Amino acid sequence: MTTLLRNGIVLPMTGGRTLLDPGSVLVEGTDIVAVGPVAEVDTDPRAAGAEVVDLTGHAVLPGLHNCHLHSGLLRGTAESLSLWDWLKTYVDPAHRALTPEIARVASLHCYAEGLLAGTTSVMDMWRFMEGSAEVADRLGLRATLVPYVADEEGYDYFETIETNRRLLETHAVAADGRVRSWVGLEHLLYCTPTAFRAAADLAEEFGTGIHTHSSESLWEVQESLTRFGRRPVEELHNRGVLGERTVVAHCVWLDDREIQVLAATGTSVAHCPCSNMKLSSGPARVGAMRAAGIAVGLGSDGEKENNNLDLLEEMKFASLLQKVTTLDPTTGDPWDVLTMATIEGARALGLDAVTGSLEVGKRADIATVDLRGLHTTPILHGADQNVPAHLVFSASGRDVRDVWVDGRRLVAGGQPTTFDVASVRAEAQAAAEELFARRAALTKS
Numbered sequence: 315m316t317t318l319l320r321n322g323i324v325l326p327m328t329g330g331r332t333l334l335d336p337g338s339v340l341v342e343g344t345d346i347v348a349v350g351p352v353a354e355v356d357t358d359p360r361a362a363g364a365e366v367v368d369l370t371g372h373a374v375l376p377g378l379h380n381c382h383l384h385s386g387l388l389r390g391t392a393e394s395l396s397l398w399d400w401l402k403t404y405v406d407p408a409h410r411a412l413t414p415e416i417a418r419v420a421s422l423h424c425y426a427e428g429l430l431a432g433t434t435s436v437m438d439m440w441r442f443m444e445g446s447a448e449v450a451d452r453l454g455l456r457a458t459l460v461p462y463v464a465d466e467e468g469y470d471y472f473e474t475i476e477t478n479r480r481l482l483e484t485h486a487v488a489a490d491g492r493v494r495s496w497v498g499l500e501h502l503l504y505c506t507p508t509a510f511r512a513a514a515d516l517a518e519e520f521g522t523g524i525h526t527h528s529s530e531s532l533w534e535v536q537e538s539l540t541r542f543g544r545r546p547v548e549e550l551h552n553r554g555v556l557g558e559r560t561v562v563a564h565c566v567w568l569d570d571r572e573i574q575v576l577a578a579t580g581t582s583v584a585h586c587p588c589s590n591m592k593l594s595s596g597p598a599r600v601g602a603m604r605a606a607g608i609a610v611g612l613g614s615d616g617e618k619e620n621n622n623l624d625l626l627e628e629m630k631f632a633s634l635l636q637k638v639t640t641l642d643p644t645t646g647d648p649w650d651v652l653t654m655a656t657i658e659g660a661r662a663l664g665l666d667a668v669t670g671s672l673e674v675g676k677r678a679d680i681a682t683v684d685l686r687g688l689h690t691t692p693i694l695h696g697a698d699q700n701v702p703a704h705l706v707f708s709a710s711g712r713d714v715r716d717v718w719v720d721g722r723r724l725v726a727g728g729q730p731t732t733f734d735v736a737s738v739r740a741e742a743q744a745a746a747e748e749l750f751a752r753r754a755a756l757t758k759s
């Protein structure tokens with residue numbers, strides 16, 4: 315099967331700040347086989363007989379990578395608290411009430427929402443993830459599954475190293491390589507040194523990555539200094555989990571030395587600007603981290619702390635947060651933010667050889683964005699080109715028209731091809747009601 319994505323404004327994201335305007339992308343089977351000016355790709359012999367998708371007035375970009383997500387069903391119910399109060403009051407009780415079936419529906423809901431908004435790859439830290447693997451396989455997106463392991467006293471309802479191992483045994487790589495499992499550690503303060511050692515061993519044994527949270531709030535940095543005598547990233551290093559296959563979410567309150575440690579170990583970062591603003595955590599030093607060579611991808615964090623999974627919107631917040639906290643309008647440049655959402659996110663997840671840019675030989679993971687709305691008018695070309703800025707500042711996930719993963723069209727003209735929105739909504743509604751009833755019963759007892 316060959317598909318010609320024809321006459322769009324193509325952002326290849328291959329390093330330069332260049333657009334193909336107009337340009338086309340030719341997809342054969344799972345792969346991109348040509349990217350170039352319209353006339354050039356039209357004359358490619360492989361384009362003869364291809365299904366043509368006319369993308370006049372659309373941007374064509376690599377599918378977006380959500381490098382830090384928690385599936386969930388708590389949206390809009392856990393507001394106006396700081397991180398640690400919010401965890402204690404809302405999030406941890408919901409974890410206690412969670413069942414495998416509710417967890418599966420939460421992933422279905424979140425992956426479906428992300429996919430419709432142009433996300434082709436998620437890293438999800440969640441629970442009972444066999445169900446997440448099943449829905450990721452069915453929906454067709456790329457997913458890196460990371461169980462929430464915790465073992466400190468009082469957190470025994472989380473996943474364990476043993477359940478993480480079981481997931482790896484069955485789902486280390488699944489769904490033709492689209493679904494992978496990693497080792498997950500909730501947090502420095504939720505996991506003992508024993509869990510960290512076991513996690514590092516498990517990742518080594520299965521040749522897989524590690525994902526955890528760190529340095530999200532100032533309180534946590536202080537607590538780490540008090541308990542361990544080290545700042546959080548230094549303590550993570552001390553516990554042997556930093557490295558080229560490790561992604562740390564947040565990294566808001568890092569000092570220069572911690573940035574050096576992340577860079578020297580090749581550790582990547584998932585930056586979650588909405589969450590960091592909403593929980594009043596603070597602004598991450600994105601410029602300093604990227605200047606040190608750290609791959610910084612974007613993450614939505616959970617639906618409960620965002621409260622949507624729209625990475626186009628996340629790009630705007632990523633840019634504005636940098637501008638307002640550095641007082642430097644040259645930060646948060648649209649091309650930089652687009653890079654983080656695409657190829658740099660793929661690099662953070664260790665997927666950049668496969669996806670993250672539009673180039674020959676990579677998998678066809680592609681999103682198109684309709685730019686014909688009033689909010690993305692005018693579209694200008696050449697020296698005046700404004701499409702990168704439109705994507706970051708004007709467009710939203712609702713403007714996404716098509717999504718392909720591995721060459722398979724998962725969203726066509728705004729409609730999903732692998733699920734039904736009304737059914738997902740109904741399942742999510744029922745599962746959320748069950749979760750809240752279970753949580754209320756547990757809180758009473």
Ligand SMILES: [Zn+2]
Pocket residue numbers: 382383384527563615616
């Ligand atoms: Zn998180």
